[in-house]
Amino acid sequence: DDLSSPSSPAALPPPPVDDLPPPPPLDASFELPPLPNDIPPLPVDYGDLPPPPVDGDFLGSLPTLMSLPSPKRPHALSSPNSAAHVKLVATRSDSLPAGSSFFEATSVPPPAPAPPTSELQDHVETAEEIAINKKKRLERAEEVLNTERTYVKQLTVVYEQFLDPLRKNSKEKGALLNVDEISDIFSNIEVIINCHRKLLESLEHRLVEFDSKPQLGDIFLGAAFIKLYHHYINNFDKSIATLKSAKERKPEFRKFMKGLDYTEKLSNMSLESFLILPVQRIPRYVLLLQDLLKYTRPTHVDFEGLSNALAFIKDLAEYINTNKTLSDNSKKLQDIQDSLVEAPGAFNVVKPGRRLVDEGTLLYNKKKANILLFNDLLLITKDQGRKGKRKFKGSITLPTASLNTTDEAGVMKVISTEGSFKFSAEIQKDRDHWAKILKDTIDSSRTDMLNTAFMGKGQQEHSMGTVSNNKQLLKMQDEANALRRAEIANELLTSEVTYLNTLVKIVNTFVIPLRKSVDSAMPMLSLTEFIDITANLEALVSCHKSLVDNLTIRVDKWEETPYLYDLFEERVGFLKLYSYYVSNNSKALETLERLCNTNMAFAMYLRKAEGEAKCELKLLLTDPLRRFASYFLLLNEMLQHTKIKTEEYEALSKIVKGIKETTETQKASLEEDMSKKLSNKTLERNKSSSSKKKNG
Numbered sequence: 001d002d003l004s005s006p007s008s009p010a011a012l013p014p015p016p017v018d019d020l021p022p023p024p025p026l027d028a029s030f031e032l033p034p035l036p037n038d039i040p041p042l043p044v045d046y047g048d049l050p051p052p053p054v055d056g057d058f059l060g061s062l063p064t065l066m067s068l069p070s071p072k073r074p075h076a077l078s079s080p081n082s083a084a085h086v087k088l089v090a091t092r093s094d095s096l097p098a099g100s101s102f103f104e105a106t107s108v109p110p111p112a113p114a115p116p117t118s119e120l121q122d123h124v125e126t127a128e129e130i131a132i133n134k135k136k137r138l139e140r141a142e143e144v145l146n147t148e149r150t151y152v153k154q155l156t157v158v159y160e161q162f163l164d165p166l167r168k169n170s171k172e173k174g175a176l177l178n179v180d181e182i183s184d185i186f187s188n189i190e191v192i193i194n195c196h197r198k199l200l201e202s203l204e205h206r207l208v209e210f211d212s213k214p215q216l217g218d219i220f221l222g223a224a225f226i227k228l229y230h231h232y233i234n235n236f237d238k239s240i241a242t243l244k245s246a247k248e249r250k251p252e253f254r255k256f257m258k259g260l261d262y263t264e265k266l267s268n269m270s271l272e273s274f275l276i277l278p279v280q281r282i283p284r285y286v287l288l289l290q291d292l293l294k295y296t297r298p299t300h301v302d303f304e305g306l307s308n309a310l311a312f313i314k315d316l317a318e319y320i321n322t323n324k325t326l327s328d329n330s331k332k333l334q335d336i337q338d339s340l341v342e343a344p345g346a347f348n349v350v351k352p353g354r355r356l357v358d359e360g361t362l363l364y365n366k367k368k369a370n371i372l373l374f375n376d377l378l379l380i381t382k383d384q385g386r387k388g389k390r391k392f393k394g395s396i397t398l399p400t401a402s403l404n405t406t407d408e409a410g411v412m413k414v415i416s417t418e419g420s421f422k423f424s425a426e427i428q429k430d431r432d433h434w435a436k437i438l439k440d441t442i443d444s445s446r447t448d449m450l451n452t453a454f455m456g457k458g459q460q461e462h463s464m465g466t467v468s469n470n471k472q473l474l475k476m477q478d479e480a481n482a483l484r485r486a487e488i489a490n491e492l493l494t495s496e497v498t499y500l501n502t503l504v505k506i507v508n509t510f511v512i513p514l515r516k517s518v519d520s521a522m523p524m525l526s527l528t529e530f531i532d533i534t535a536n537l538e539a540l541v542s543c544h545k546s547l548v549d550n551l552t553i554r555v556d557k558w559e560e561t562p563y564l565y566d567l568f569e570e571r572v573g574f575l576k577l578y579s580y581y582v583s584n585n586s587k588a589l590e591t592l593e594r595l596c597n598t599n600m601a602f603a604m605y606l607r608k609a610e611g612e613a614k615c616e617l618k619l620l621l622t623d624p625l626r627r628f629a630s631y632f633l634l635l636n637e638m639l640q641h642t643k644i645k646t647e648e649y650e651a652l653s654k655i656v657k658g659i660k661e662t663t664e665t666q667k668a669s670l671e672e673d674m675s676k677k678l679s680n681k682t683l684e685r686n687k688s689s690s691s692k693k694k695n696g
Helices: 007-011 127-169 179-186 189-208 217-221 224-249 251-258 271-275 277-294 303-339 428-453 457-463 471-519 527-534 537-556 565-569 573-598 600-613 623-640 647-695
Strands: 085-088 103-106 356-364 367-374 377-383 390-397 402-404 411-416 419-424
Touching: 127 179, 127 189, 127 271, 127 277, 179 224, 179 471, 189 217, 189 224, 217 303, 224 251, 224 271, 224 277, 224 303, 224 471, 271 277, 277 303, 303 356, 356 428, 367 428, 390 411, 402 428, 411 428, 471 527, 471 537, 471 600, 471 623, 527 573, 537 565, 537 573, 565 647, 573 600, 573 623, 573 647, 623 647
Parallel strands: none
Antiparallel strands: 085 103, 356 367, 356 419, 367 377, 377 390, 402 411, 411 419
């Protein structure tokens, strides 16, 4: 008979459980009868079920209802539509043949609705297992707390032994480090310390009440400090480089560091070992929370919060790593662009999605050349041998290029829209390497181009990493951008004040006394010479005083007006002022040198004034040449942290472009002047040599 049939239970009144006789052995071909249409089939065959552990007072080998292996749905036999329900009962093992089963049909009330999926588990925890899990969770929670205590203590050492003393010292004369160097080395570590102190306080409070509130997930989900790590990690390479450079350049700072590094105050560690701790902290949280989650059942009050916190921190770690990689790649591309000499005006290595694949030396036109292979471009350069400069020799667009390695032995010919380029290697191994990597990169670049051509706009943006499916990470990115923009504004104001002080020093120490001399009865130099040396310095001072005033107001009210582009739009005249100053600089230095060699009174005055000011006038006169480049770097970084397709982005793009063009023009002008000087000196040397020969 159908076990689920309403008539079956009525015909067989249930006997008492204790008086139950041993059932006969089941036939080997026994199968469950068909179930009603409205009941889903059982997920597994009974013949595959392993014997479960002993349950309660029964010593049977049959599964109980809750041990059937389907946590995904209510049990198939628990149908509220039937008038009777089947109850599986385990009997004593000595009264049943091995492998047999027994069903008792009883008239019982319909069961309660099936519990949530998360509560239907393959295994029901015993009291002992619950106690073990509780102990394990407490141990893991205590480990989270202890590691947090250690971490805060270590960060506090950085603040108390280094950051605070160096910051106070920076205000003194002959400071160990200036404000910019301190900022580059320690980044936003002070803010991170303060946030972790609050986190530690929350963890300590929670562990006190852990028996009544055994949760940590909610604490980590509400921890805003994690967002601060994006900037710290991106700045880390710069931090270590600045620290190393300061040790090499500044004996007093090196002495200061030597008195602390590897001492008991630092637990026999170095400052570098402490600075890397925040970089390692986020992955550490992932491991700690994973371990805690391992002992947290899905029915536990902390399961959902802990799972979400772990997923959030994992996503953040991946996001930071990805952005660090992108940031490092962008910096690498910019460094290559800055190193190029004589590149066409429109050529730019920096491009979204571009990355460096390989770099090496090949023979190009039978001469050694530096080859930089990108995923979509091949750049040919020649080492200039000075400060890492590279002379531009050519470039090849790879998606439309082809490689031919068969025409000439040992020669690799790349044919592209830019022309035909022949390369060879001195060693066969190098030639094989470059032939393979060139072919692979050309093929992949062509595939990328075709894929991009058939993508929608949104897909293209996604492929370049500008679209994220995670709204929380997008929000974090916006917050990180806003934080960095505020920092850039502060950096600009600080550097502008320092620069203005330099200009004022030039005017007060040199320009005003020299002008008075010109107007005196016995001038040390003529009015023309005075103008040649000082150019339009006083006009620059006036402009920069105005800029400092406006920047100070803007930084103070940054939350109301968080942008800078309008301040530079109003100062388009800056470009003209600097263009004149730069074009006149060579003349200024020549006039200064000539007066020092030919005018004793001027030379004596200048020596005395420079001694009192502890600086040389010719060096101070070159400061404005570098200022425009610093504007470009800061505003270009501000642009990278600005939302595209906004009024600010468009305006700032034009300003950055204008500053870059002016800087390149200034650079070309200086190089031309230098070339003329060298040519003139060569001519004079040749004339002198010819004259000596004639006289000889």
